[in-house]
Every structure is written in C-alpha cells, then in structure tokens.
Amino acid sequence: MKRIAVIGAGKWGSALAFALGQNPENEVVITSRHPRDVPNFVDLETALQREYLVMAIPAQQVGAWLKEHFRYRDQKVLVAAKGIEASTGRFLNEIFAPYVPDQNIAFLSGPSFAAEVIQGLPTALVVSSADAQTAMGFAEAFPEFIRTYSDDDIAGAEVCGSYKNVIAIAAGICAGLKLGNNAAAALISRGLIEMRRFGLAYGARDETFLGLSGAGDLFLTASSVLSRNYRVGLGLAEGKAKEQIVEELGEVAEGIGTAYALHGIAQRSGVYLPIATEVYEILEGKAPRESLNDLLTR
Numbered sequence: 001m002k003r004i005a006v007i008g009a010g011k012w013g014s015a016l017a018f019a020l021g022q023n024p025e026n027e028v029v030i031t032s033r034h035p036r037d038v039p040n041f042v043d044l045e046t047a048l049q050r051e052y053l054v055m056a057i058p059a060q061q062v063g064a065w066l067k068e069h070f071r072y073r074d075q076k077v078l079v080a081a082k083g084i085e086a087s088t089g090r091f092l093n094e095i096f097a098p099y100v101p102d103q104n105i106a107f108l109s110g111p112s113f114a115a116e117v118i119q120g121l122p123t124a125l126v127v128s129s130a131d132a133q134t135a136m137g138f139a140e141a142f143p144e145f146i147r148t149y150s151d152d153d154i155a156g157a158e159v160c161g162s163y164k165n166v167i168a169i170a171a172g173i174c175a176g177l178k179l180g181n182n183a184a185a186a187l188i189s190r191g192l193i194e195m196r197r198f199g200l201a202y203g204a205r206d207e208t209f210l211g212l213s214g215a216g217d218l219f220l221t222a223s224s225v226l227s228r229n230y231r232v233g234l235g236l237a238e239g240k241a242k243e244q245i246v247e248e249l250g251e252v253a254e255g256i257g258t259a260y261a262l263h264g265i266a267q268r269s270g271v272y273l274p275i276a277t278e279v280y281e282i283l284e285g286k287a288p289r290e291s292l293n294d295l296l297t298r
C-alpha cells in the first residue's frame with residue numbers, strides 16, 4: 001500500500017488525488033491552505049508524514065511554501081507543477097534541490113488537462129527522475145487510464161512543461177486576433193523549435209521535444225480553450241491587461257510567470273527567444289497585432 005499525500009488542492013492536485021485514488025494499491029489524502037470539504041482532506045502536518053508526496057502548488061509559489069512548511073523526512077516527492085520561477089529564473093529542480101535529494105524526487109510532465117483526468121479520460125504522462133526506482137515508484141502508482149512512461153530527462157521535462165505554457169499564450173493571441181490556422185501552425189512549430197533550442201542549452205535530451213512532454217503537451221495546450229494559458233492569450237488579443245485576465249480566470253496560468261522568467265534569462269544570457277520575448281512584451285502592454293505580425297513575418 002502506497003501512502004500518498006497530494007499537497008495543493010487546486011484543479012491539478014484534485015485531479016491527481018482522484019486519479020491516484022483509483023488505484024487500490026494507494027491510500028491517498030489531500031491538503032491545501034484552505035480546508036476543503038472532501039473525504040480525504042487532512043491537515044498539512046498529517047500530509048507531510050506520508051511516504052509519497054505529490055506537489056501541486058504552482059511554480060511561482062512553491063519556493064516560499066517549501067521554505068515555510070517543508071521538512072524532509074526521507075519522503076519521495078513528485079513535482080506536478082510546470083513553470084520557471086519569475087523572481088529568480090530558477091527551475092523547479094533547483095527550487096527543490098536544497099530540500100530533497102536527487103534520488104528521492106521526480107517531475108511529472110505530458111499532455112494532461114485536469115478537467116479530462118478528473119473524468120477518467122485516457123491520458124499519458126512522463127515521470128522523470130535521476131533515480132529509476134523513484135520514477136517507477138510514482139509511475140506505477142497511477143491507475144490504468146493513465147499510461148505512464150519514466151525517464152531521467154528532468155531538464156527536458158521541466159523545459160517542455162514550462163515553455164509550452166508561454167507558446168500557448170502566443171497561440172491564444174493568434175486565435176484571438178483571428179490570424180487563421182496557417183499562422184497558428186507556423187507559430188506552434190516555431191515555438192517547438194524555440195523550446196528545443198532553449199532546452200538543449202539546459203542539457204535536455206533532443207528526443208524529449210518530440211515526445212509527450214514536448215510536442216504532446218505543446219499541441220494540447222496551444223490548441224484548446226481548456227488551457228488557462230491559451231485563454232490568457234485570448235484575453236490579451238482583446239486588449240485586456242494581464243491583471244484583469246488573471247482575475248477573471250480565477251486559476252493559475254503559469255505561462256505568465258514563466259514568460260517573465262524567460263525574459264530575464266534571455267536578458268542575462270543573450271539567448272534568442274523570439275516568441276517568449278514577444279509574449280513578455282505583450283504582457284507588458286505592447287499591441288498584440290503589431291507584435292505577432294513582427295514575429296510571423298520575421
């Protein structure tokens with residue numbers, strides 16, 4: 001029996017708790033900063049005693065959360081968030097490194113809308129860890145409707161999971177401006193190339209970008225209104241400010257923070273990130289049509 005605690009009861013944490021609960025080999029509890037009226041809800045201290053932790057707190061908040069609440073007790077940790085910390089440019093593996101040893105941590109990626117997982121719809125995910133046993137331990141915890149693969153390309157999982165959210169914002173802008181399917185396809189394919197170029201510089205493996213974590217999650221997120229990031233793009237195309245969009249969304253859209261993080265990385269390192277940079281400029285108020293036309297005619 002795997003005793004699992006999901007930390008963070010938002011859309012993704014709730015969906016993961018549901019999915020993992022479908023496997024009779026697991027005993028799953030969930031916790032969050034606001035008590036929830038769900039049968040498996042426990043307080044944070046109880047949750048942190050569990051052997052397996054699934055972290056579903058957004059990337060922009062998890063660093064502060066770890067500092068305030070986390071105490072390592074040999075737990076195995078699965079990081080389910082996707083994003084790069086805007087304030088520091090840190091990836092999630094860097095944020096968690098001071099708290100959890102490499103052999104006890106894994107990262108979840110792949111095309112997976114929470115809204116479909118919670119319906120038990122077929123899904124495929126990747127569990128990446130430096131330790132094969134840790135990756136397998138989490139991969140086999142998922143129920144049959146979720147096909148899991150395991151690998152050790154943490155850099156690839158992280159770059160794909162975070163960067164695709166920024167491309168999804170750009171795709172939402174493209175759709176909102178009614179630039180057409182040709183433009184959308186050009187944008188998404190160039191977004192994959194940009195994400196791959198950035199990821200290779202971070203030590204990611206090439207094949208990861210054509211797999212579930214890369215192309216799979218990018219195509220999913222950059223082509224559906226189920227994506228919060230895609231919906232951010234639609235709002236930007238309407239001329240709304242990001243603050244209003246986030247308020248109306250009522251859920252996290254990690255692509256915003258990651259766009260700021262990527263802009264900072266590009267400024268510091270000189271790496272060429274045209275789409276991420278244009279998304280940052282539009283989030284900062286640049287006219288979307290001018291920006292996307294620049295991008296597509298460059």
Ligand SMILES: NC(=O)C1=CN([C@@H]2O[C@H](COP(=O)(O)OP(=O)(O)OC[C@H]3O[C@@H](n4cnc5c(N)ncnc54)[C@H](O)[C@@H]3O)[C@@H](O)[C@H]2O)C=CC1
Nearest residue numbers: 009010011012013033058059061081082113114251252254
């Ligand atoms: N929703 C989805 O379809 C998927 C989401 N993800 C990722 O999962 C992560 C979480 O996303 P969602 O659950 O969808 O977002 P959400 O907006 O539905 O929920 C976020 C949750 O984090 C909690 N939270 C925020 N700040 C916190 C803090 N400082 N301390 C404790 N809890 C805090 C909130 O209370 C909320 O319950 C994100 O990184 C997202 O990219 C990954 C795959 C699918």
Ligand SMILES: O=C(CO)COP(=O)(O)O
Nearest residue numbers: 110111112113227228229
């Ligand atoms: O990561 C996701 C799907 O794989 C969820 O995407 P959004 O955060 O854009 O909704």
